[in-house]
Amino acid sequence: MNTFKVGIVGYGNLGRGVEVGLKNTKDLELVGIFSRRDPKQLDTTSPAYHIDELDSFKDEIDVLLLCGGSQKDLPVQAPQLAENFNTVDTYDNHNEIPTHFEKLDKVAKENNTVAVLSTGWDPGLFSLNRLFAEAILPEGDTYTFWGPGLSQGHSDAVRRVEGVKQAVQYTMPQEKMVEDVKNKKKVDYNKLSAHKRVVYVVLEEQAEQDKVKEAIITMPDYFEGYETEVHFIDEDTFASEHTGMPHGGTVLRQGQTSDKQTSVYQFALDLDSNPEFTAAVAIAYARAAAKLAREKVFGAKTVFDIAPGYLSPKDPADLRRELL
Amino acid sequence: MNTFKVGIVGYGNLGRGVEVGLKNTKDLELVGIFSRRDPKQLDTTSPAYHIDELDSFKDEIDVLLLCGGSQKDLPVQAPQLAENFNTVDTYDNHNEIPTHFEKLDKVAKENNTVAVLSTGWDPGLFSLNRLFAEAILPEGDTYTFWGPGLSQGHSDAVRRVEGVKQAVQYTMPQEKMVEDVKNKKKVDYNKLSAHKRVVYVVLEEQAEQDKVKEAIITMPDYFEGYETEVHFIDEDTFASEHTGMPHGGTVLRQGQTSDKQTSVYQFALDLDSNPEFTAAVAIAYARAAAKLAREKVFGAKTVFDIAPGYLSPKDPADLRRELL
Ligand SMILES: NC(=O)c1ccc[n+]([C@@H]2O[C@H](COP(=O)([O-])OP(=O)(O)OC[C@H]3O[C@@H](n4cnc5c(N)ncnc54)[C@H](OP(=O)(O)O)[C@@H]3O)[C@@H](O)[C@H]2O)c1
Ligand SMILES: NC(=O)c1ccc[n+]([C@@H]2O[C@H](COP(=O)([O-])OP(=O)(O)OC[C@H]3O[C@@H](n4cnc5c(N)ncnc54)[C@H](OP(=O)(O)O)[C@@H]3O)[C@@H](O)[C@H]2O)c1
Numbered sequence: 001m002n003t004f005k006v007g008i009v010g011y012g013n014l015g016r017g018v019e020v021g022l023k024n025t026k027d028l029e030l031v032g033i034f035s036r037r038d039p040k041q042l043d044t045t046s047p048a049y050h051i052d053e054l055d056s057f058k059d060e061i062d063v064l065l066l067c068g069g070s071q072k073d074l075p076v077q078a079p080q081l082a083e084n085f086n087t088v089d090t091y092d093n094h095n096e097i098p099t100h101f102e103k104l105d106k107v108a109k110e111n112n113t114v115a116v117l118s119t120g121w122d123p124g125l126f127s128l129n130r131l132f133a134e135a136i137l138p139e140g141d142t143y144t145f146w147g148p149g150l151s152q153g154h155s156d157a158v159r160r161v162e163g164v165k166q167a168v169q170y171t172m173p174q175e176k177m178v179e180d181v182k183n184k185k186k187v188d189y190n191k192l193s194a195h196k197r198v199v200y201v202v203l204e205e206q207a208e209q210d211k212v213k214e215a216i217i218t219m220p221d222y223f224e225g226y227e228t229e230v231h232f233i234d235e236d237t238f239a240s241e242h243t244g245m246p247h248g249g250t251v252l253r254q255g256q257t258s259d260k261q262t263s264v265y266q267f268a269l270d271l272d273s274n275p276e277f278t279a280a281v282a283i284a285y286a287r288a289a290a291k292l293a294r295e296k297v298f299g300a301k302t303v304f305d306i307a308p309g310y311l312s313p314k315d316p317a318d319l320r321r322e323l324l
Numbered sequence: 325m326n327t328f329k330v331g332i333v334g335y336g337n338l339g340r341g342v343e344v345g346l347k348n349t350k351d352l353e354l355v356g357i358f359s360r361r362d363p364k365q366l367d368t369t370s371p372a373y374h375i376d377e378l379d380s381f382k383d384e385i386d387v388l389l390l391c392g393g394s395q396k397d398l399p400v401q402a403p404q405l406a407e408n409f410n411t412v413d414t415y416d417n418h419n420e421i422p423t424h425f426e427k428l429d430k431v432a433k434e435n436n437t438v439a440v441l442s443t444g445w446d447p448g449l450f451s452l453n454r455l456f457a458e459a460i461l462p463e464g465d466t467y468t469f470w471g472p473g474l475s476q477g478h479s480d481a482v483r484r485v486e487g488v489k490q491a492v493q494y495t496m497p498q499e500k501m502v503e504d505v506k507n508k509k510k511v512d513y514n515k516l517s518a519h520k521r522v523v524y525v526v527l528e529e530q531a532e533q534d535k536v537k538e539a540i541i542t543m544p545d546y547f548e549g550y551e552t553e554v555h556f557i558d559e560d561t562f563a564s565e566h567t568g569m570p571h572g573g574t575v576l577r578q579g580q581t582s583d584k585q586t587s588v589y590q591f592a593l594d595l596d597s598n599p600e601f602t603a604a605v606a607i608a609y610a611r612a613a614a615k616l617a618r619e620k621v622f623g624a625k626t627v628f629d630i631a632p633g634y635l636s637p638k639d640p641a642d643l644r645r646e647l648l
Pocket of ligand 1: 009010011012013014015034035036037067068069070071073090091092093118119120121122123124274275278
């Protein structure tokens with residue numbers, strides 16, 4: 001088996017997910033975690049370093065897994081690090097992916113590195129399935145449903161409402177619509193009508209339920225226009241039931257192979273831990289990045305550009321025998 | 325847009341599926357259907373030729389879609405045709421895939437052609453999902469459930485029972501087990517316990533139900549050991565409800581991303597027409613074969629070896645913008 005050495009850049013949820021995920025791989029070895037914070041502060045038993053020390057690991061690391069945030073960290077860190085390292089990220093700002101790609105492609109080609117961007121599940125596996133479904137069933141419609149799953153951004157927004165002590169927001173697909181798509185019925189899909197938002201709130205002592213609820217469900221951009229449920233719970237319930245980071249969703253395509261024959265193509269994920277699964281996808285693409293670099297196929301790559309066999313530690317003959 | 329010219333070899337269910345499927349693609353043009361039978365006998369309005377005329381189309385066809393049977397036709401036809409043409413097949417004899425690959429790889433490399441083998445859905449898309457799921461979730465178990473779907477081989481076997489006038493056999497997954505896997509429960513899966521067989525029979529006039537039923541459910545290799553239901557119906561019901569070729573199934577993996585966190589990865593197909601969907605997959609891989617040949621990446625290729633972007637008629641920048 002090939003073995004490759006990897007580093008983790010950024011130690012948040014995703015960085016911890018990569019650290020734990022690497023325990024499941026025999027062919028990838030963790031060299032170190034690199035953070036902008038004082039490495040002694042990080043709650044880990046893995047080797048940890050300040051990010052300023054990274055350049056001295058240039059010859060010891062085959063691929064860096066970039067675990068910074070998509071909003072502020074990756075647009076800066078990814079192009080910089082791609083100068084000296086092969087990289088994988090989970091950049092999820094869909095509108096800005098083309099720009100992110102162009103920046104990385106230029107740096108990676110100039111420096112003979114491989115930069116795999118926007119892995120994870122959406123973008124990532126969901127994107128792959130949107131592509132497969134559309135390429136195979138050109139006549140049809142694709143639907144993406146997100147959830148049930150915790151939305152970090154919406155939870156943060158609820159926590160900023162006056163009177164809210166703790167809060168989580170789950171995005172839920174409208175199950176009836178999902179079933180209709182599976183049952184080959186016509187549906188009137190839009191992102192708003194296809195999802196509802198379910199909020200669990202622990203109130204501050206003096207706060208009034210009605211006021212808090214009103215402030216949430218009328219919040220523009222976040223809740224306005226969505227079917228929103230608000231549940232008030234106590235702190236113990238919050239602590240025992242709402243501290244995980246579950247997520248998932250479904251990509252569905254109804255396609256006509258001929259006038260009267262329909263195919264339903266379905267891909268679904270149900271994840272106890274969104275960051276751990278996202279990390280697991282990024283890890284498989286880190287293996288792919290290392291193989292591509294060895295073959296000198298430099299530049300920016302997305303999940304669309306990488307043959308699936310690269311993701312596996314098994315060799316092609318074993319894959320054909322065992323999995324085809 | 326690139327446009328490619330294709331030919332169909334063999335005009336059975338799959339060949340007809342490719343013919344109808346090509347009506348949904350703007351970038352692939354059908355040059356002709358090539359059959360071992362007298363082309364005048366074929367019930368088609370497309371150009372049809374005897375297979376002996378194929379060599380004279382060498383310069384007019386970019387890719388041949390091989391639609392012969394896996395048992396007898398493809399092992400002979402595929403290596404022969406790969407000498408002069410780029411080819412795609414749906415070879416589904418799982419145990420013999422490594423041999424089929426080796427034969428095709430040799431011929432294709434010697435003759436600078438591309439031979440894509442074992443596309444379709446199983447092998448094909450199901451294989452791809454087994455690979456993705458295992459590469460991303462190394463700790464876990466993968467389950468494949470087939471059906472509800474018509475099994476040609478089992479239907480044929482029932483039709484050979486004395487007293488049977490018409491028959492179809494549907495393979496059905498045990499729904500309870502599928503639900504258990506989705507719900508992250510442990511299951512005791514084996515192919516037999518995970519499926520049941522449902523048979524619809526139209527009897528010959530003198531035939532006895534009990535005898536026929538007994539002969540079916542005790543048939544070695546086909547039914548013995550399976551939960552089997554036998555339903556007796558009249559000819560009209562048979563004609564109106566049991567002449568389609570539906571199929572599908574589900575690939576599921578339960579994977580641990582860490583000790584207490586499970587991910588469920590699911591891929592499912594529900595197909596009104598098995599041959600039309602299989603053809604649709606083969607068509608997308610024909611496009612990929614043509615692109616690979618243009619890039620001079622010769623040899624045998626499986627779905628594991630082909631980057632997903634090759635399947636789409638869209639260019640990479642559009643794919644990134646629209647689907648990532
Ligand atoms: N493609 C997909 O399917 C998918 C799915 C989920 C998430 N994602 C992406 O993954 C990105 C990372 O998510 P995440 O949940 O890991 O974000 P996060 O926990 O906020 O971590 C982001 C960065 O913030 C810093 N950080 C973390 N905890 C900190 C703390 N306590 N104090 C100060 N700084 C801290 C870390 O960098 P330093 O160690 O350098 O300080 C870390 O790399 C998201 O932005 C999202 O775009 C993608
Ligand atoms: N990978 C997958 O997911 C998948 C799924 C479904 C099927 N398959 C594969 O696809 C293969 C083809 O399936 P199929 O349903 O198209 O088989 P089929 O209808 O039996 O056709 C096979 C060949 O038999 C000949 N033929 C067809 N009808 C005939 C007739 N009336 N009289 C004489 N010859 C006839 C045709 O060759 P000529 O025109 O040269 O005579 C045709 O190419 C199967 O063997 C299976 O392995 C794969």
